[in-house]
Amino acid sequence: MNNKFSRGQIFAGSLLSILLLSACSTPKAESPTTSTPAATSSAASDTLRLLYWQAPTILNPHLAQGSKDFEASRITYEPLASFDKDGKLVAFLAAEIPSLENGGVAKDGKSVTWKLKQGVKWSDGKPFTAADVVFTYQFVSNPAAGATTAANYQAIKSLEAIDDYTVKINFQNPNPAWSLPFIGSNGPILPRHIFEPYSGSKAREAPANLIPVGTGPYKVVDFKPGDIVIYEANSFFREANKPFFKRVELKGGGDAVSAARAVLQTGDVDFAWNLQVEAPILKQLEAAGKGRLDISFGSFLERIAINQTDPNKQTKDGERSSLEFPHPFFKDLKVRQAFNYAIDRDTINQQLQS
Structure with missing residues (x-):
């Protein structure tokens, strides 16, 4: 195993709040095999080039049709928290992870209280508050919206904003899976001021489904569904000196073999996703020395x-x-x-x- 950091590793490590790659995504029916380039002097480039041969078509995670849409959305949207490679919750929009010890998780298991980070802004400069979390639940749980993430929220009885930076989730029954709602790729928070006019049956008419307003390190400046997404640094992002890349280009289209070749053999892109290619071909391409394979263990499958x-x-x-x-x-x-x-x-x- 090459012990040098690839540009893809730098991206994943330094921008934990963006993708967390396969490790922090809720398992979906996609292959976890990806490839990243070997470390080169070009690692200081201002642009990170991603290739998803199954191209994203929508950038609203709650209307996503697959990993391609979830992950493209995740670059600009954030959940309250997500799991790291060791299975531990990492706070994003949450100020801390609830527990029995800090009183966040109720002893009877029927509620969880999340404290939110203060001073967070959406990429249009508007403040992020508990009202956005409450609205996201209302958006997802409305059957007329047809949210693809609705199953993650079915155990909720009610949700209330205690104050601008505290949210309490009440469950119908004692719930050991209290960390399911608003977590990972299925849990990003939507801005109420952007989506409120498009609730219910109007959900798929929202312009922000294509040009989202998020709290993450990047904002979308151009999106051609089925082709390419262009991201630039979010000037309102809360962490100083981040993100490390000024621009991210997520290109879609092609096939798995050409995606693998673009990283492993030609070095045209920095990261390719979902490499459903025969192992001997992948090893042959990897021998060119331009990149390497990253395979994450998990419950991913094709069916x-x-x-x-x-x-x-x-x-x-x-x-x-x-x-x-x-x-x-x-x-x-x-x-x-x-x-x-x-x-x-x-x-x-x-x-x-x-």
């Missing part, structure tokens, strides 16, 4: 979801793929078993393992 309802029929209410109409083929157990038997697991294990 095929089979629709077990009939999409060609609809209910009286116009619903397609309803449980009322089972699929004409997949309702047969033997057909489902045949698909299972057809998977060549030995080849997958031998040729695709890293």
